[in-house]
Amino acid sequence: MNDGNPTGWSAVSIRPVPADIAQALEAQGFKPERCVLCVDSRVLPDGRYGESWLAVGDERLAVVSRNGHAPEASWTARLNEVKGASTQKVTGGGVLVVNVAGKPQEVLRYDAGHAPLFGEVAQRIQRHVAPPKKEEKDAELAGKGAAESAPSAAAEAPAPPLDFKELLKKQRELTCPSCLRLYPKNTKVCPFCVKRSSTIRRVMAFAKPYRTKILLMAFLMFTGTALHMVEPQIVRILVDDVIGKPQNARMLLPLIALMGLLMFVNYGIGIWRGRLGIWVGCHVTNGIQGQAFEHLQRLSLSYFNKQQTGALMSRVNNDARQMQGFLVEGIQYTVINVLMVIGVIAMLLWMNPLLGLMLLAPMPVVVVLSAVIWKKIHRRFHLLWNAISAATAYLNDALSGVRVIKAFGKESEEVGRFGEKIAYSRDSMIDAEQTWQTLVPVLNMIVHTSLLLVWYFGAQQIYDDPEGKTFTLGSLMAYIAYLGMVYGPLQLLTRLNDWLSRSLTAAARVFEILDVEPEISDRPDAKPLPEVKGEIEMRGVTFGYEKHTPVLKNVSLTIKPGEMIGLVGPSGAGKSTFINLVGRLFDVDEGAILVDGHDIREVKTADLRRQVGYVLQDTFLFSGTVAENIAYARPGATKEEIIEAAVAANAHTFIMKLPDGYDTFLGERGTRVSGGERQRIAIARAILHNPRILILDEATSSVDTETEARIQIALGTLVKGRTTIAIAHRLSTLRHADRLVVIKDGEVLEQGSHAELMAKEGGEYRKLVNIQTEWSRNIAVGG
Amino acid sequence: MTDEQKTGSKPADAAPAASAGPPVKVEPERLEWLEPKSLAFRWDGGTGPIAMTIADQRTFLRIHAGQAYPQSDERRFIQFFDSRKDGQRGEPVGMLRNLDDLQPEQQKIVQECLKRSYLVPRVLRIVDIHDEYHLVRWTLETDRGPVAFDMDNIYKNIQRRPGGRVVLTDTHENHYEIPDRKKLDRESRAMLDAYL
Missing domain, CATH: 2.30.29 (PH-domain like)
Structure with a gap:
């Protein structure tokens, strides 16, 4: 700045x-x-x-x-x-x-x-x-x-x-104090200023409960690497003192046995460490995942309005898995490889400083080259991945939209388009794999040329030192073994940065969820809300999803206990917003909403929600049985109560026709029920929940008249004795309402009974009714 | 249904006149809980009809029965249905809270009645599962005898439910139920688990 x-x-x-x-x-x-x-x-x-x-x-x-x-x-x-x-x-x-x-x-x-x-x-x-x-x-x-x-x-x-x-x-x-950029919406973590170290520290905090296991892992890694260092030394002794001196032949078997033992122990340690690593990694990720999900559940609805569900799912699942990959393998590889590289360099220098330095000279070249090569390969695989997901997304689209495709007779065009997509992914795949098949051997070749150096300079050293005081054939063999150990890890370490970045970004994305503060939370001094009579008062309520564009403007309304209000108005008028505010899914910007005289922001949200029931337009059924879905709001309900609620919701007969009655499994992979049946299950759910205040956002436009009649009967039972606020998209469904409230552009325009409002010359309600009547008459004539 | 109720609970005069309500007349559902002592069932054996009399007043010559919770509570909440002229299940008649409230011989008749309406064999043992081209051929022993069937799309047709329940569906949409996977013998379970 x-x-x-x-x-x-x-x-x-x-x-x-x-x-x-x-x-x-x-x-x-x-x-x-x-x-x-x-x-x-x-x-x-x-x-x-x-x-x-x-x-x-x-x-x-x-x-x-x-x-x-x-x-x-x-x-x-x-x-x-x-x-x-x-x-x-x-x-x-x-x-x-x-x-x-x-x-x-x-x-x-x-x-x-x-x-x-x-x-x-x-x-x-x-x-x-x-x-x-x-x-x-x-x-x-x-x-x-x-x-x-x-x-x-x-x-x-x-x-x-x-x-x-x-x-x-x-x-x-809302502004990051260090880089002065605005924070992304709903979070106070600046993506530009997140430090790697702080993210690592947070991940580590989740690993804390497992620290004994992690210490054990570290110990195993250290021992394993040390044992690896010993092997070439045994090779040296074997070549110099046993193979080169036939009089020591009796040492041959014990030395080979020692090598075998070392190998055995080493593999054993490797297995132990690997199993531990997986255990710890999975537990840590699981902890983070669990906390992220728990936190998501606590967040206010406004957060979900602004986030794509798919993106959130990917955060909880994919990002957490990516972190897990790093926690399980990444850290282990990093530590082991770093230890290995350090150990080998130390060994090479210790055995023969001059030769050691000479041999290590190509190392920087290898590091730089492999970094460059990996970048190339990575970019190609990234393209390939994109191509594949584009083809998959297209396939998904085309298959779910198959009715439209057939209706317009576009099958052959779609086949052509799919052909293009897979041709592209084919070409990307060829490109990526061919690059891989070329560059990786080239890199290996470069690594192997340093072996030539060892042979040449090693042989020179042996010529210069015929007595074998400092450098022997055995030392040369050990050198070759050590070199073989160092270049692999070096190549891996060049990819480490990329790996680390990706995992830490994934971690940061998960933490981002944890850092979002719920907009609606109980005040520290929130009071319990006693059983209410159901009086609702809106006092000058102004609210907008974006504060600068209010959706409801200065709305004041009092609803008596047991009264049923019908909200009427064109779409976008603010009806849904109105009902969302009553259950405190959002907080008002100005004014207040009072239930039985209690400001809803001052009482415990759980108490409020227990007494406010929703029957929403898009009835969501969870994967579970019919009974579980009905008892969702009251898990302790008896089987008989569930049946009674279903009867009251006019749903019992159709439920008894389902293959397993109330035990029929619904949801994604279960039995499908129609929209009208879905709604009646939701009504049964609300009847069982038995709230004092009921909010209906019902859609009856997509069902036939008989189903609508059944739903109407169910609703009649449901609203009896409860304060009800209903949004009706069809005016005929407002027959139960005591009072109609007409909302337009976020303001209360008219209110009164159907007859009163119809009597008003030029009134908004009258206009709406006339439009609908005209509409249904046209359908009746035309259809 | 004996007594008629008017459609809707509130007076209809408040309804918007312009958009008149649906012309279809639909009765609100009612549920009659049946008093066990007042029930008498009759069955002459074999495939003959099962008759029910309620309180010596109403007699249904051919009834159907079904559990509300066939999976989780098979002895309670039994719904009886009248029979239509064509022998199909008709209007609901009433519900019995608990099968155990009936006399033992009466229980047997109701159980026979239930058995007729719920044809989902329970798997006792899995004899063999093997892939045949794109189908999976199952050979099972069930409480209704041995059976062999083919299944396509194992992802859709093998469904795991809470409590270890597994429901298998064959190519003809028949269902076979494993009440609890964990209670199968070891061999059966090993075969099944390979497909879960």
């Missing part, structure tokens, strides 16, 4: 303001003590990467960018001329638009990572210059809800001061 934060600016910035930017700002008349905000977007006005700083002072706003060399102000405006501010989303980022004296100006571009920051900046400026008033829509509003949703006093409320302190504090927490 640039040189330090000039005095004063750090209070209003996230990253340090570079001196030249500060100068440019000061030249514009900005003073740090009279500024409330100075942040940069990392995108220049023309869209290139660079530094663009937005400064907000008490009188003026300015954007200063470093365009090429000296920073200059690209835009400036007086605060009292600013009539509004907003952000415009563009692909890969956004634009801050400031309305100056009625003319909107695009003042600053930013990348996607900075969108939340500038979204909130715009929101705050907007609220300061144009405090929220009663909107024009009010004229259309009717019913009790309207009066509650926007108090009329707001129009006269004084403008909130421009205050970014809290925002700055929050943003600073």
Whole structure:
């Protein structure tokens, strides 16, 4: 980064303001003590990467960018001329638009990572210059809800001061203090600053319970390597003192026996160490995997909304396995090979320093060469791997989409496309394997040429020393044996870096999950929630999945115990968000939700969820029996209770028709049940769960009328005596509702009974009903 | 069903008139728990029909029976069904909580009735499993006698269930059940494990 934060600016910035930017700002008349905000977007006005700083002072706003060399102000405006501010989303980022004296100006571009920051900046400026008033829509509003949703006093409320302190504090927490990059979403571990050593240390922490075994492994490795070092020495004695001197022939058998014993012990140690290594490696990985899964289960739904399930699965499974590969084999190989290389070098130098040095001279060449060769080979295998997975993915697509392919008669085109894919993977495979088959022998050849050196220089030494005082034929044999031991490990060690990097990245990815903090967690002082009557009150609730784009805006609503509310509105209106908030799957941004007068953020989440039941659109059945699926929310339920719940859900008859009744296995590899049956199992599940507050997000659009009637009966039983909030995608399913609430664009538009709402000229509900009636009439005529 | 209930639990006048409810009339399900002392079963042996009388009032000349939990609780929760004209299983009649609540000879009749509706042999011993081209040929001894069948796609048709249960499905969709893999004799188990 640039040189330090000039005095004063750090209070209003996230990253340090570079001196030249500060100068440019000061030249514009900005003073740090009279500024409330100075942040940069990392995108220049023309869209290139660079530094663009937005400064907000008490009188003026300015954007200063470093365009090429000296920073200059690209835009400036007086605060009292600013009539509004907003952000415009563009692909890969956004634009801050400031309305100056009625003319909107695009003042600053930013990348996607900075969108939340500038979204909130715009929101705050907007609220300061144009405090929220009663909107024009009010004229259309009717019913009790309207009066509650926007108090009329707001129009006269004084403008909130421009205050970014809290925002700055929050943003600073999202920025890596060492490299000043934004953290990736939902984590506070900077991928650029993760140190290998710290990752290794964390992995080791998981290995701690097994330290006696690990120490034993280390001991075995050390002993094994030492024993390997002894072998060539026996060879030397054998050649010099036994084979070369027939009078010592009686020593032949004992020496060979000693060699045999050494070999035996060595292999034994190898087996022991290998088995231990696998045991420890698997246990460590398993521990990490288990903890990652446990942690995932604790995370809030918002985390899963932003992550692909596939990517998470790969983290828990593949990354953990990759780590395991390293833990099981990698560490052992590394330690053994390093010990081996050190031991051999020491031996060679000890036996004959001059010859030793000469022989070790080609070593750096071998190291560099094998590094280069491995890189080449690795790249090719990577391509091959890509080609294969592309072909597999294509195959998967084509087979699951086979109905579409057949419907359009595209079989021959698809065969052609698949042909291309496998041709590509064939060529990649040939390329990769041929490179392997060429380069590996070349490398081995280079290694073997150093043997020629040993033969030549070794022979010279023997000629120079005919008495065999320092160098003998035996020494030469030992040398050759030692050389054979060192080059293999050397080649392996050149791949170590690559191996280590990949495993540590995998480890870091797994740890990344562990580092995510759940957004919704019980407060330390969370109170238990007693059995509730089921009154729900929403007080000025505002919420957005991205805080700067609210999905629900200032919603206020009171639901009486036992009342059934039907949520109506076009898709995207915020209905699903509404019900998610009641079960506290997300926390509201502003306002509060109260159940029986308790703010749901102040009570134990487990207590709340026990009393809130969901029957969701996409009913998920777990792999297990029908009975297990029904008893999911109450594992202790008796078999009779399960049957009673199924009867109440109108599901008993069809369950008894399944091959194994309530013991029928459902799920991925079990018996398939239809959508309507699935829903009734879910209803039975909810009946057995017996929550005070029931949330229905039912989809009856995909079932026939008879099935729908069955579901309606089941729902009728379910909602009796419970506070119910239901989203109905078909208005006919709202027959049970006591009150209908119409939501549009995140706001409560109308509420009342069906008759009241239908009586409203130009009402939103009336419009919706008319559209649907028209629609079904068309179907009736056309179909 | 003796007493009729109105469809839906809340008054229908609140329903949106524009999109009228479904025209299909569906009865809500009810479950009648049968009093064991009030039941009388009759069977003349062989393949003849099994009749049931409830409280000396209602008589069903040909009944069917099925367990709610044929795997985990085969003696409890037995559902009886009326017979349709074509001899197929018809409307549910009622449920018996426990087979043991009946007199021993009555139990035997109900068991015969159950046996007729649940044709899944239990594997006692595996005699042989071998691959034949793309099929796997199984030779088994079951509680219903020896059987041999072919199976394709062993990944789909050998299903492991909790508690050591294994369900085999042959090329004709017949099921064969191994109640507990661990309780098989050693040879059978060794043969089976090679395919799991």
